Amino acid sequence: MHATSATPEAEPQTGTPAAPARPDTIGWLASGAGLAALTGATFLPPVVSLPLTGAAAVVALIVLGFALTRRGPGVGHGVAGLATALVGFLLAATFVLLPDVDIALVGGEPRYAPPTTVLDGPTPDSGVPSQPVVLQPIAVQASGTAPDSVDGAGNPVTFAAANVVDGDPTTAWRIPGNGVGAYLILTFDRLVHVDSIAMIPGYAKVDSADGTDRFPQNRRVSRADFSFSGGEVLSFEYADDPQFQVASIGLDTTEVAMQIVASTTAQRDFTAVSEIEVSGWVVE
Numbered sequence: 001m002h003a004t005s006a007t008p009e010a011e012p013q014t015g016t017p018a019a020p021a022r023p024d025t026i027g028w029l030a031s032g033a034g035l036a037a038l039t040g041a042t043f044l045p046p047v048v049s050l051p052l053t054g055a056a057a058v059v060a061l062i063v064l065g066f067a068l069t070r071r072g073p074g075v076g077h078g079v080a081g082l083a084t085a086l087v088g089f090l091l092a093a094t095f096v097l098l099p100d101v102d103i104a105l106v107g108g109e110p111r112y113a114p115p116t117t118v119l120d121g122p123t124p125d126s127g128v129p130s131q132p133v134v135l136q137p138i139a140v141q142a143s144g145t146a147p148d149s150v151d152g153a154g155n156p157v158t159f160a161a162a163n164v165v166d167g168d169p170t171t172a173w174r175i176p177g178n179g180v181g182a183y184l185i186l187t188f189d190r191l192v193h194v195d196s197i198a199m200i201p202g203y204a205k206v207d208s209a210d211g212t213d214r215f216p217q218n219r220r221v222s223r224a225d226f227s228f229s230g231g232e233v234l235s236f237e238y239a240d241d242p243q244f245q246v247a248s249i250g251l252d253t254t255e256v257a258m259q260i261v262a263s264t265t266a267q268r269d270f271t272a273v274s275e276i277e278v279s280g281w282v283v284e
Contacts, residue, residue, distance in 0.1 A: 132195040132279040137186040137256075140165055144182060146174040146270050152209030164276045169242075170205040172272040175260075178219060179271030183259040186278060194249040194256065195280040197226060203272035204242035215242040219271040223262040228253035240264060244277065252283055 142161035149157045159174035161184055175182040202220035206213050220240055227233045228251050236247045256278055263271045 132281060135188060135192050135194075135278045135280055135282075137165060137278070138189045139187045141185045141187070142173060142175075142183070144175055146176050152207040152212060155209075159272070164273055167275070169200055169274045172203045172205070172214075172274045174203065174218065174270050174272040177269055177271065178263045179221065179260040180262065181259065182271070183257055184273070184276070186256045186258075186276065188254050191252055191254055191283040192278075193252050193280045193283050194228070194278055196246050196248050197256065198244040198246045198275070198277040198279065199224070199238070199258070200242060200244055200274040201238040202240075202242055202274065204274040214272075217266060218268050219263040219266045221260050221263050221271065221273060223260075225259045225261055227257045227259070229255050235261065242274075244275065249280075 140161040145161065146159045148159070151157050159172060161173050163171040164173045164184060165186065173184065199221075201222070201224070203214040203218045205215070221238055222240070223235065223237050225233055225235045226247070226249070230251065230253060232251055232253075234247070234249065238245050256276075258273075258276060260271060
């Protein structure tokens with residue numbers, strides 16, 4: 001008789017069935033808080049966004065610690081929430097430390113713009129000319145004047161103070177001697193802003209009759225002081241050149257006084273000034 005072998009049946013399973021996985025609600029809380037903090041740092045003032053990012057970081061740390069302790073889901077959400085909260089904090093801190101930086105934001109307007117640059121002088125909307133113009137005084141006074149003379153053709157020549165504002169470099173105000181201490185006063189009928197003063201510091205004339213150059217023939221101003229109605233005094237040196245030489249001023253005044261401080265030597269013992277042009281605008 002042959003024995004037959006039977007295939008044993010499988011052992012029955014014991015225990016309770018596994019429960020379905022639950023959604024990671026707490027983990028989503030961490031990543032959602034981090035995303036909210038980053039959004040707040042982008043669009044909200046730093047006084048609000050900084051506490052918000054701090055709170056989001058705390059939530060992310062709690063979720064991350066709980067997930068690591070229970071060895072369950074939520075680690076990835078906790079890390080993501082902590083990272084976005086940190087980025088939001090850095091962005092909000094940048095706005096605090098650099099408030100004048102123009103930061104362009106994607107999908108929105110910049111929150112901070114650079115401060116407006118204020119320029120000296122007139123602006124197009126102020127009603128003041130954008131470029132200085134030559135200001136004509138209502139009177140010119142002189143401490144003294146040289147006697148009249150004649151040119152190479154025998155024509156009379158005068159050296160009145162008004163010659164310095166007539167726009168003609170071939171006419172001049174002239175004073176006997178080296179001129180040191182002699183002065184001119186230009187008076188305006190209202191308050192003006194003086195942007196600059198241009199002066200020809202000698203007699204810039206070539207006699208049409210005999211071709212004599214009057215500039216080297218007479219003394220030339222080499223240094224002069226300019227004073228203004230507010231009490232300001234500015235001193236300037238001049239090259240030995242029969243051209244307009246410009247000095248920057250930038251003052252408001254009702255009069256301009258020019259006083260000779262030094263002059264050159266010359267064949268004739270007279271000191272002359274051909275032109276003085278005061279440029280600026282009327283102060284409204």
